[in-house]
Amino acid sequence: MTYQDPTMTQDSALITDPDWWRGAVIYQIYPRSYQDSTGDGIGDLAGIIQRLPHVASLGVDAIWLSPFFTSPMLDFGYDVSDYRDVDPMFGTLSDFDELIAKAHELGIKIIIDLVLSHTSDQHPWFIESRADRTNDKADWFVWADPKLDGTPPNNWLSIFGGPAWQWDTSRQQYFLHNFLAEQPDLNFHNAEVRQELLDVARFWLDRGVDGFRLDTVNFYYCDAQLRDNPALPLEERNDNIAPAVNPYNHQEHLYDKNQPENLGFLQDLRSLLNEYDAITTVGEVGDSQRGSEIQATYTGGGDKLHMAYDFALLCQAHPTGTRVAEIMQTAESFGSDSWGCWAYSNHDVERHSSRWNLSDAAQRTYAALLMSLRGSVCIYQGEELGLSEADVAFEDLQDPYGIRFWPKFKGRDGCRTPMVWKSDNQNGGFSEGTPWLPVSADHLSKSVQAQENTPGSMLTFYRRLIAFRKEQLPLLKGIFELLHADDTHIRFVREHNGQSILCAFNLSEEEQSFDLPAGAWTMDSKAPFTISRDGAKVTLPAWQAAFAVTLGSNTGDSSDG
Structure with missing residues (x-):
């Protein structure tokens, strides 16, 4: 604050x-x-x-x-x-x-947003590096000789499809690219590379930025021996990071990312940040099997990242009360000094209102749940308007990821269409020219203009919800204690310095009720939901949330279970 x-x-x-x-x-x-x-x-x-x-x-x-x-x-x-x-x-x-x-x-x-794991193949560093094997930047990227049969040095795969290795005719070697072939990976084993990237961070800190979102922060180092990744058992595969049609999900990514040397670089980065006042970092952890553990490891101890997020709430799996409880308890199990940053939507995933097929009421309840979890929160432009995923025709696609895997995976353009400011023109007030992606006609009625002065609008709700969160210190910094969770209901307490707030969410179409824990609980009148109670009994209508506060410290649950 x-x-x-x-x-x-x-x-x-x-x-x-x-x-x-x-x-x-x-x-x-x-x-x-x-x-x-x-x-x-x-x-x-x-x-x-x-x-x-x-x-x-x-x-x-x-x-x-x-x-x-x-x-x-x-x-x-x-x-x-x-x-x-x-x-x-x-x-x-x-x-x-x-x-x-x-x-x-x-x-x-x-x-x-700092993208340190890789550059463009048009970056001067790579142009020099690929010129020959003896130049000053020859070792600035991950280069490797082919196997004797000419194939790539190992079985690593690109998230964007196909092998993670591209043959270069100048050096007669392969270079590593975890994403597009035009995005070669930097060699973090090289001390000069690490120092140069720290100098890049200093350049922006000196210009006054308040922090960095670190793209693919667990991809910085690869295994120095370039060992093959093992196959991932079928029952352990999921589409948290890559779409189900992508063979990237067939490997356990032990060696192409998540290397222990990464911790040393993050510590060096934190030392640099500590030279400046009130700077923060949020790291993107892309891993389907160990995301929560990596998130905790990278943010624990106070000497690496400030916060990080994985894709636990950014994936296709519906966030039932049971699942959200498991995610939070897993995060808590790795240490109280780690710090998550939770989100439902961003520029890489289908907008959550469409991904989970949420009604207007469900969007509001899930937004309140997000704002109540222990950690920081990211919301994505248009989320405050309740925007759905836009339907972008193949001929309008810009995203190479979507073009590669169409039609089973349509890429990321549907969440990247222009923000809608007005409802009275086809471009939504975004541009007087032709937008780089078409504005969704379905979005126009949800523009900022349409919602600005409407008391019951999604925009008004988000403003009220964020204001409520900022008024409740336990929601900002408090511990998390789970009271109850099932697929349709989750209830927990956040507590900080003797102040407690109970948060309860009905994630279903059916009315539900529960008993308040023992203690002097008061329904919070500032909360963006109006909920009734009868003594200790609280009734939650479909897709509603309740917040109760107390100055007491007793948060034991004497509820219905």
């Missing part, structure tokens, strides 16, 4: 709790799709500046800004060709500096 006194000067108003990130609500902006200020159909930094008042109105603490660096845009900015500049389609470094300044004036922090 940013603590501000009206008598403070602007500079002193930016003095921040160093733990502001703990319990923060972070709003992800995908720059290409937020607001176009030039009419070229692509969102930009000036457009984001224009829309900062909307972000501020939500009450969020920070913006996570997806990549805006110079890039050939084969993976839309996640293929970086210059870490220290803004791609002209998004603006200039001066625009970025203005964005930082304007956001800070509004009390919003800026977290930028």
